[in-house]
Amino acid sequence: MRFDDQSVVITGGAGGIGQALVELFASEGANVLFSDRSEEDCADFSESLKRKGLDTHFLAGDLRQKTYCEALIAEAVTTFDGVDILINNAGIIPRGNILETNDDMWFSALDVNLTAVFYLCRAAIPHMRAAGGGAIVNTSSVWGIYPGPGHVAYCTSKAAVAALTRNLGRDHAPDGIRVNAVCPNEVNTPMLRSGFIRRGIDPDNAIEELGKTVPLGRVAEPEEIADVIAFLASYEARYICGETVEVTGAKPVYG
Numbered sequence: 001m002r003f004d005d006q007s008v009v010i011t012g013g014a015g016g017i018g019q020a021l022v023e024l025f026a027s028e029g030a031n032v033l034f035s036d037r038s039e040e041d042c043a044d045f046s047e048s049l050k051r052k053g054l055d056t057h058f059l060a061g062d063l064r065q066k067t068y069c070e071a072l073i074a075e076a077v078t079t080f081d082g083v084d085i086l087i088n089n090a091g092i093i094p095r096g097n098i099l100e101t102n103d104d105m106w107f108s109a110l111d112v113n114l115t116a117v118f119y120l121c122r123a124a125i126p127h128m129r130a131a132g133g134g135a136i137v138n139t140s141s142v143w144g145i146y147p148g149p150g151h152v153a154y155c156t157s158k159a160a161v162a163a164l165t166r167n168l169g170r171d172h173a174p175d176g177i178r179v180n181a182v183c184p185n186e187v188n189t190p191m192l193r194s195g196f197i198r199r200g201i202d203p204d205n206a207i208e209e210l211g212k213t214v215p216l217g218r219v220a221e222p223e224e225i226a227d228v229i230a231f232l233a234s235y236e237a238r239y240i241c242g243e244t245v246e247v248t249g250a251k252p253v254y255g
């Protein structure tokens with residue numbers, strides 16, 4: 001199988017895109033260690049995969065803690081004897097323009113979306129280098145490339161992830177480590193749906209309406225983003241390095 005015996009760390013593994021990623025990598029032969037905030041959510045998801053015949057490991061914790069980020073990589077190294085692939089997928093989306101963004105929203109966005117990626121990459125790269133190579137796929141956003149309206153902390157953090165990706169891709173290509181990012185537009189996950197629910201809008205109707213604004217005719221499903229991430233992590237993408245890949249159904253950022 002595509003990821004046979006490869007050791008994969010996935011953050012945000014109990015979320016929308018994260019669940020699709022964990023299931024995809026586990027079903028393609030990988031040894032998966034996933035991370036998310038809630039022990040209970042991780043255990044429930046891991047159990048549901050077990051019923052499908054898929055074994056996964058998890059370590060719950062808060063990515064805003066440097067010690068937790070480092071422990072996650074250490075856990076993969078101890079359990080699987082290394083880390084071949086790191087998927088930095090976890091993220092949060094504080095909503096608001098600069099006047100609506102308090103210090104906590106700003107620093108939370110940077111801590112989870114950017115600084116955790118820095119800690120995890122810094123912890124994983126020496127192990128990948130010692131093993132002769134590896135792959136890292138970060139999740140940025142098209143809103144990190146072209147700013148979406150009224151999400152200044154989120155867009156800034158995602159722009160920084162795109163920049164970090166290009167820097168690491170350049171610096172660690174000689175080590176055989178490919179670092180790339182995926183930049184989705186809207187994806188049908190709790191992150192997108194929670195924005196509608198908060199405004200008292202039915203999320204199913206809203207997702208259907210939003211789909212009409214996408215030239216491809218629908219909002220992306222989590223599996224469609226997971227497939228691109230898996231491709232970037234795979235041997236088939238062996239010459240792709242330091243790239244930010246936009247996955248948008250041809251929908252531009254506007255508003």
Ligand SMILES: NC(=O)c1ccc[n+]([C@@H]2O[C@H](COP(=O)([O-])OP(=O)(O)OC[C@H]3O[C@@H](n4cnc5c(N)ncnc54)[C@H](O)[C@@H]3O)[C@@H](O)[C@H]2O)c1
Nearest residue numbers: 012014015016017037062063089090091141186187189191
């Ligand atoms: N859904 C979209 O429309 C969309 C668009 C572009 C980019 N993205 C990005 O895709 C990635 C996945 O998002 P999603 O849509 O699946 O959202 P989601 O909310 O379903 O999943 C994100 C996961 O990250 C976890 N997480 C958040 N903060 C954490 C912390 N401090 N410690 C540990 N785990 C934490 C959450 O618990 C959650 O399970 C994110 O980086 C997001 O920014 C999403």
